[in-house]
Amino acid sequence: MDLSIIIVSWNVRPLLERCLRSISQSMGGAPAGDAPRYEVIVVDNGSADGSPDMLRATFPWARLLANSDNRGFAAANNQGLHIAQGRYLMLLNPDTEVVGGGLPAMLQYMDEHPDIGLLGPQLVYPDGAIQPSRRRFPTYATGFIESTAAQRWWPAHPLLRRYYMQDMPDDQVQDVDWLVGACLLLRRQAYEQVGDFDERYFMYSEELDYAYRLRRAGWRAVYLPAARVVHHEGRSSEQVIASRLIMFHTSKVQLYAKLFGPRRACLLRAYLLATFVFQWAEEALKWLLGHKRSLRRERMAAYSQALRSGLRPAGVVPPSLARM
Numbered sequence: 001m002d003l004s005i006i007i008v009s010w011n012v013r014p015l016l017e018r019c020l021r022s023i024s025q026s027m028g029g030a031p032a033g034d035a036p037r038y039e040v041i042v043v044d045n046g047s048a049d050g051s052p053d054m055l056r057a058t059f060p061w062a063r064l065l066a067n068s069d070n071r072g073f074a075a076a077n078n079q080g081l082h083i084a085q086g087r088y089l090m091l092l093n094p095d096t097e098v099v100g101g102g103l104p105a106m107l108q109y110m111d112e113h114p115d116i117g118l119l120g121p122q123l124v125y126p127d128g129a130i131q132p133s134r135r136r137f138p139t140y141a142t143g144f145i146e147s148t149a150a151q152r153w154w155p156a157h158p159l160l161r162r163y164y165m166q167d168m169p170d171d172q173v174q175d176v177d178w179l180v181g182a183c184l185l186l187r188r189q190a191y192e193q194v195g196d197f198d199e200r201y202f203m204y205s206e207e208l209d210y211a212y213r214l215r216r217a218g219w220r221a222v223y224l225p226a227a228r229v230v231h232h233e234g235r236s237s238e239q240v241i242a243s244r245l246i247m248f249h250t251s252k253v254q255l256y257a258k259l260f261g262p263r264r265a266c267l268l269r270a271y272l273l274a275t276f277v278f279q280w281a282e283e284a285l286k287w288l289l290g291h292k293r294s295l296r297r298e299r300m301a302a303y304s305q306a307l308r309s310g311l312r313p314a315g316v317v318p319p320s321l322a323r324m
Contacts, residue, residue, distance in 0.1 A: 135208070136162055205251035
């Protein structure tokens with residue numbers, strides 16, 4: 001079998017259906033016969049929107065692993081990887097749609113370049129605009145700007161330009177440090193050498209961590225713009241805004257502890273918590289001025305939850321993400 005596609009899904013039934021149809025179209029039809037060219041494994045993390053029933057009725061060729069609760073992105077991907085049979089392993093978000101022959105193009109490129117361990121396509125937004133997906137590994141200073149309040153003030157900071165590879169064209173094949181995890185093609189030999197995803201990341205940062213381990217094992221990571229995938233970004237995590245905020249920054253602190261040591265990670269955590277205090281105060285002032293009060297209350301509640309969490313890497317998964 002050429003390809004195993006693993007999709008971890010949580011309450012995005014309409015998008016999952018479109019994703020599976022795009023896979024079938026890209027691969028020239030649904031897998032069939034005694035020796036199918038590819039397989040699809042859907043790991044459902046306790047969806048309450050009827051996704052498992054839809055899969056059984058509409059896509060019987062997709063193998064379903066139905067979890068009773070939300071195990072998180074890394075752990076659920078590992079479930080799929082453990083039973084995958086393909087010589088290539090693809091991790092694909094359910095909020096994606098493969099464009100044209102993108103999947104065969106990725107397989108062919110990997111066949112032609114055996115030193116590549118990880119390959120990613122060009123991601124685009126639904127309107128066709130390119131979605132930045134190439135990254136360099138962060139420096140320690142990057143953590144204090146990227147995806148923090150400071151990024152609003154310095155969106156063109158040199159550290160961000162470096163991190164997002166804005167000095168490189170987005171229409172050329174190129175080596176990268178890591179790629180956004182919406183669509184990743186992994187060589188089986190690389191996976192067998194490096195092992196599973198780190199399940200201490202409930203969600204976020206797991207693909208960066210994995211790419212770092214691949215690099216240390218001697219594998220290349222490459223961006224292939226000839227293959228394109230539409231990404232309806234964040235459709236699962238946007239359902240739980242406070243939990244997304246907590247898990248993103250908790251995973252970030254955990255990653256930085258791995259890369260730069262626990263003491264420097266503690267300093268980063270303190271800084272992030274301080275930014276939440278500032279952002280809470282900013283929202284409170286806008287609320288007092290009567291500006292979009294329902295929105296301000298929602299954001300104040302999210303920052304309050306993040307502060308209470310302490311962004312502890314070993315913390316408990318937020319109930320809103322863990323529940324069915």
